[in-house]
Amino acid sequence: IAVLVFVTLLAVFLAWLGGEALILRPVRSLAAAADRLRGGDLRARTGLEHGSGEIGRLGLAFDEMAEALETRDRERREAEERMREEREFSTRLIESSMDGIVAIDHQYRITVWNAAMERITGLSRDQVLGRSPLELFTFFEEIGGESRLQDVLAGNTVVAKDRPFFIPETDRKGHADSHYSPLRDEAGAIVGALAIIHETTQRKKLEEQFRQAQKMESVGRLAGGVAHDFNNLLTAILGYADLLRMRLGPDHPAQHDAEEIRRAGERAEQLTRQLLAFSRHQTFAAKVVDLNHLIAETERMLRRMIGEDVQLSTSLSAGHTTVRADPGQIHQVIMNLVVNARDAMPDGGMVTIETQDVVLGEDFVRDRVDLRPGEYVLMAITDTGHGMDAETLSRIFEPFFTTKDVGRGTGLGLSTVYGIVKQSGGHVDVYSEVGIGTTFKIYLPRVAESPTVEAASPGGAVRTRAGTERVLLVEDEDLVRSVIREALSRAGYQVTEAANARDAIDIASRDGRPFDLLITDVVMPQTTGPDLAARLVDRDPNLDVLFMSGYMERAIVLHGVLKSSATFIAKPFSPEDLLKKVREVLDRRTGAPT
Numbered sequence: 001i002a003v004l005v006f007v008t009l010l011a012v013f014l015a016w017l018g019g020e021a022l023i024l025r026p027v028r029s030l031a032a033a034a035d036r037l038r039g040g041d042l043r044a045r046t047g048l049e050h051g052s053g054e055i056g057r058l059g060l061a062f063d064e065m066a067e068a069l070e071t072r073d074r075e076r077r078e079a080e081e082r083m084r085e086e087r088e089f090s091t092r093l094i095e096s097s098m099d100g101i102v103a104i105d106h107q108y109r110i111t112v113w114n115a116a117m118e119r120i121t122g123l124s125r126d127q128v129l130g131r132s133p134l135e136l137f138t139f140f141e142e143i144g145g146e147s148r149l150q151d152v153l154a155g156n157t158v159v160a161k162d163r164p165f166f167i168p169e170t171d172r173k174g175h176a177d178s179h180y181s182p183l184r185d186e187a188g189a190i191v192g193a194l195a196i197i198h199e200t201t202q203r204k205k206l207e208e209q210f211r212q213a214q215k216m217e218s219v220g221r222l223a224g225g226v227a228h229d230f231n232n233l234l235t236a237i238l239g240y241a242d243l244l245r246m247r248l249g250p251d252h253p254a255q256h257d258a259e260e261i262r263r264a265g266e267r268a269e270q271l272t273r274q275l276l277a278f279s280r281h282q283t284f285a286a287k288v289v290d291l292n293h294l295i296a297e298t299e300r301m302l303r304r305m306i307g308e309d310v311q312l313s314t315s316l317s318a319g320h321t322t323v324r325a326d327p328g329q330i331h332q333v334i335m336n337l338v339v340n341a342r343d344a345m346p347d348g349g350m351v352t353i354e355t356q357d358v359v360l361g362e363d364f365v366r367d368r369v370d371l372r373p374g375e376y377v378l379m380a381i382t383d384t385g386h387g388m389d390a391e392t393l394s395r396i397f398e399p400f401f402t403t404k405d406v407g408r409g410t411g412l413g414l415s416t417v418y419g420i421v422k423q424s425g426g427h428v429d430v431y432s433e434v435g436i437g438t439t440f441k442i443y444l445p446r447v448a449e450s451p452t453v454e455a456a457s458p459g460g461a462v463r464t465r466a467g468t469e470r471v472l473l474v475e476d477e478d479l480v481r482s483v484i485r486e487a488l489s490r491a492g493y494q495v496t497e498a499a500n501a502r503d504a505i506d507i508a509s510r511d512g513r514p515f516d517l518l519i520t521d522v523v524m525p526q527t528t529g530p531d532l533a534a535r536l537v538d539r540d541p542n543l544d545v546l547f548m549s550g551y552m553e554r555a556i557v558l559h560g561v562l563k564s565s566a567t568f569i570a571k572p573f574s575p576e577d578l579l580k581k582v583r584e585v586l587d588r589r590t591g592a593p594t
Contacts, residue, residue, distance in 0.1 A: 046059040110128050110136075156182075175199070180195050231572050241259075302335065310351060323447060326424070349383060374445065393432055426445065467586060474500070496515070501532040
């Protein structure tokens, strides 16, 4: 019995050990792996040997299922990461676009509003999301309003070119190209509308500036041509008036009449100079000058000129206000603008002249086609007058345009300012409001050099204007040629005249004696003065040359007609000025004092 009991207990113990190893332990491993999997650990595995038994096969099936779940989860997370990156990339594309991008759903609610739209409209994303675009701006009104938006949502595309827009909430306005198309989902169903807004306000401004510059350039060429022809006439008028005054003597009863002719000619000469200033064809003696110093020089005269009922105030920069310009022309700019300001304040007021050192960046010069980024000196002249409306502002620099009463102005004051500033490499901005006043802002490039110091005139006796040298005079205008010939002949010069280059060459070829001086017009039919001079100087290297023209020296030098080293006298000129210049050219060879 004892043995039997022992054997029985041993069998039970061995059975228990076999069940623990073969069944209970694998079942517990399987249960633990299932608990980990249920808790979200997709890396849970049973750790069982994948044998041929039932428990082994069950463990294999569980491990394969867990691995499949882990793989699927990894692929899902990778797909989500790709989608997130794609969404971020799409968002960056939308936000980086210089064009405005707007998405609208079927309920006309804005769902996308990029940074460019914030810039164009002044409205932030938070201000517009969920609102209707029809209440925010006029883009859709310009293409037909709600009905056209419905067309887009129905699958049509709408394009609008260079249409004006207005944003009531921010008071923004401008122009834009816009493109409207259906917005579709992955299945191709229309889920809204997409609007691409390309602002053209800047382009419109530049185009308008370019058109205005072209118009001013065309008017300038016309003005320059008129001034050239008129200068020829004035040379004859002023010359004969001077010759008449010399013949009559100071006590002759007609001397007063000759002087009145002379004064009238001088007034006409001033008009032509203003026309040439506008067309940038006048003489331009550029120097390095201190703008503050020029204003200070002019201030006392300005105070006398504007009268007691207008106050003049100056606020000058303590910095470097040196520019390269013609000081006489800058004086003229200041006086013209101050006189204009005075006339805008018939009941009195305030004129302020200010200077500043400024640095103009890309954003500022982008709207101004004639400026480049860099350092400038700003001169601002402000009045408290009646101001100007937009229509007047658009025309103020046109020659002969004036709002003054008949007889109170020529309409050339501001056009002269425009021409001088442009010729100096600068820019003029005008700001004006009716009933408040006007500010002219003039930007001139600042230079680092010190102002030019004028050298003292050398002493010495004044050389007589008379002479006996032989002069070949070439001028196609009969009146001008006649008055020049008479002035030179009266001074003792031996004058031979020709109406054109061909005649001059024939005369020089036939005449056995050399000429001392060639006086020739620059612009003539067939052959120009410089070409004629080159041919005659080639024959006689000792021949001196004096050029003359109704165009100013800088204009014909810039156009390549005349070399900058050439000796030149601008029409109109008086007989005295001509004789002085002739003597100067002839004495240069001998070194005699002029």
